[in-house]
Amino acid sequence: MTTGNSNLPLVWDFIDRKKEVFTELADRVWETPETCYMEKLSAAAHREMLEAQGFRITEDVAGIPTALIGEAGEGGPVIAFLGEYDALAGLSQKAGLSSHEPLVAGANGHGCGHNLLGSASLLAATALKDWLEKTGTPGRVRYYGCPAEEGGAAKAFMVRSGAFDDVDIAISWHPSNFAGVQRETSLANCRVDFTFTGRAAHASAVPELGRSALDAVELMNVGVNYMREHMPSDCRIHYAVLDTGGISPNVVQAHAKVRYVVRAPELPGLLALIERVKKVAEGAALMTETQVESTILAGVSNLIVNAPLMDVMQDVWNSMGPPAFDDADIAFAEKIRATLTPGDVAASWNQERLEARDIPLADFVLPPHNEVRQMGGSTDVGDVSWVVPTVQAYGATLAVGTQLHTWQVVAQGKSPLAHKGMVSAAKAMAATGLAAMTSDQLREAAWADLKKRRRGQEYTSPIPSGAEPPVAAMTVK
Numbered sequence: 001m002t003t004g005n006s007n008l009p010l011v012w013d014f015i016d017r018k019k020e021v022f023t024e025l026a027d028r029v030w031e032t033p034e035t036c037y038m039e040k041l042s043a044a045a046h047r048e049m050l051e052a053q054g055f056r057i058t059e060d061v062a063g064i065p066t067a068l069i070g071e072a073g074e075g076g077p078v079i080a081f082l083g084e085y086d087a088l089a090g091l092s093q094k095a096g097l098s099s100h101e102p103l104v105a106g107a108n109g110h111g112c113g114h115n116l117l118g119s120a121s122l123l124a125a126t127a128l129k130d131w132l133e134k135t136g137t138p139g140r141v142r143y144y145g146c147p148a149e150e151g152g153a154a155k156a157f158m159v160r161s162g163a164f165d166d167v168d169i170a171i172s173w174h175p176s177n178f179a180g181v182q183r184e185t186s187l188a189n190c191r192v193d194f195t196f197t198g199r200a201a202h203a204s205a206v207p208e209l210g211r212s213a214l215d216a217v218e219l220m221n222v223g224v225n226y227m228r229e230h231m232p233s234d235c236r237i238h239y240a241v242l243d244t245g246g247i248s249p250n251v252v253q254a255h256a257k258v259r260y261v262v263r264a265p266e267l268p269g270l271l272a273l274i275e276r277v278k279k280v281a282e283g284a285a286l287m288t289e290t291q292v293e294s295t296i297l298a299g300v301s302n303l304i305v306n307a308p309l310m311d312v313m314q315d316v317w318n319s320m321g322p323p324a325f326d327d328a329d330i331a332f333a334e335k336i337r338a339t340l341t342p343g344d345v346a347a348s349w350n351q352e353r354l355e356a357r358d359i360p361l362a363d364f365v366l367p368p369h370n371e372v373r374q375m376g377g378s379t380d381v382g383d384v385s386w387v388v389p390t391v392q393a394y395g396a397t398l399a400v401g402t403q404l405h406t407w408q409v410v411a412q413g414k415s416p417l418a419h420k421g422m423v424s425a426a427k428a429m430a431a432t433g434l435a436a437m438t439s440d441q442l443r444e445a446a447w448a449d450l451k452k453r454r455r456g457q458e459y460t461s462p463i464p465s466g467a468e469p470p471v472a473a474m475t476v477k
C-alpha cells in the first residue's frame with residue numbers, strides 16, 4: 001500500500017467489532033422505505049445510532065428536517081463521510097426472493113440500496129472516530145446524513161448553507177455490482193418550472209379577448225426543440241407538461257405549466273443553457289401576450305473526481321480484495337441472475353469497459369483506468385465535489401447484472417451478500433479517511449487536484465439564492 005499507514009488493520013478492526021449493529025441499521029432503514037425529504041424514520045434511526053456511538057449531533061441542516069450531521073473528535077482536519085437513506089416510489093419488494101413480489105403493492109422500496117449506503121458511511125465514520133479516540137490523535141470526523149438524493153438535491157442545499165465550508169476531504173460510496181473506486185463524472189442538472197398566465201375567454205365567441213397560456217407552452221417547447229440544433233451535443237433537455245390549462249377546448253387556457261430538466265457536463269455550461277431556455281420562455285410569452293414565471297426547483301452540479309484520493313482508495317481495495325462471499329451468497333446471486341436479461345448483464349460489464357465473465361458475484365476489484373467517464377445521470381454528490389475534494393467507492397452488494405432502481409435491488413437489500421459488500425465498502429472508506437486524516441501531503445495533493453479540475457471556476461450554486469429545499473412540495477421527482 002502506498003498509504004504507508006500501519007494503522008489500517010486497527011481501523012478495520014473497529015469496523016469488524018461493530019458490523020452487526022450497522023447491519024441492523026441498514027435492515028431497519030430497508031424496512032421503512034421513505035422518499036424525497038420524507039425520511040423521518042430513516043433519519044431518526046441514523047440519529048439514534050449517532051447518539052449511541054457518541055457523536056455530537058446537529059439536526060435540521062440547511063433547514064431540512066431529515067438532514068443531520070454527527071461530529072466527533074477535536075481539532076485537526078475534518079474528514080466527512082456522506083450517507084443517504086432515501087427510497088424510491090413503487091418499488092416495494094419482499095426481501096430474499098428471486099421473483100417479483102411486492103411487500104406492499106404500490107409502496108416504496110430501497111431500489112437504489114441507500115439503506116446500505118447510509119449505514120456503511122456511518123460505520124466508516126464510527127470506525128475512524130474510534131481510531132481517533134484510541135490513538136489520541138487530533139482530528140474531526142463527521143457523518144453527513146443526506147436525504148432526498150433521488151431528485152431532491154439535498155446536498156446542494158446543504159452545500160449552499162455552508163455545511164461543508166470547513167471540510168477537508170469528503171468520502172462516500174454507492175452499492176453496485178462490483179467493488180472498487182468510482183471513476184465517473186456525472187452531469188450537472190437543473191429542474192425548472194415555467195408557469196404561464198394568460199386570459200380566459202370563450203374560444204369561439206370572443207377568441208380575440210383570450211390569451212392562451214397553453215399556446216405559450218407549446219411555442220416554448222417548439223422554440224427549445226429548434227434550439228437543440230445549436231446547443232452543445234453533450235447537453236440534454238427534457239420536459240413534461242404539468243398543467244395544460246383545463247380540459248375544455250372551448251375555453252382559452254388562462255394557465256399552463258411545463259417542467260424542464262436541463263443537463264450539461266459542467267455547471268457553467270448548465271447555467272448558460274438555462275438562461276437560453278428562459279429566453280425562449282420569454283419569447284413564447286411575448287408572442288402570446290401572456291406572462292411567464294420560472295422557478296428553479298432543484299439543481300445539482302457535475303461530479304469532479306479526485307486523482308490523489310482515487311489512487312489511495314485503489315490501493316486500499318487492492319490490499320483488501322473483494323468481499324468474501326460464501327456458497328449461500330453465490331446461490332442466491334445465481335437465482336437473481338436468472339431473473340435478469342442478457343442485456344442487463346452485458347450493461348454491467350460494458351459500464352466498466354470490462355470483458356464479460358460468467359460469474360454471479362464480483363470476485364475481483366475493479367482495475368484502475370485513466371479515462372474518467374461520463375455517466376448518463378446526475379447526483380447531488382456533485383455539489384460537494386466542487387467545494388471539497390471528494391472520492392467515492394463502489395461496493396459489491398448486488399448480483400452481477402443487477403440494474404439500479406429495480407425490484408431485484410430491493411430483493412437483495414437485506415441479504416447476507418449485501419451486508420458483506422456494505423461492510424467491505426465501509427472498510428475502503430474508513431481506510432481512505434484514515435489516510436486523509438493522517439497525511440497533510442495527501443490532503444494538499446487532493447486540494448491541488450480539485451483546483452486544477454475546476455480550471456479557475458468558482459463554485460456557483462445551481463439553486464437560486466431565494467429557493468428553499470422543496471421539503472413540502474415533494475413534487476420534485
Ligand SMILES: [Zn+2]
Binds near residue numbers: 112114174
Ligand atoms: Zn443511488
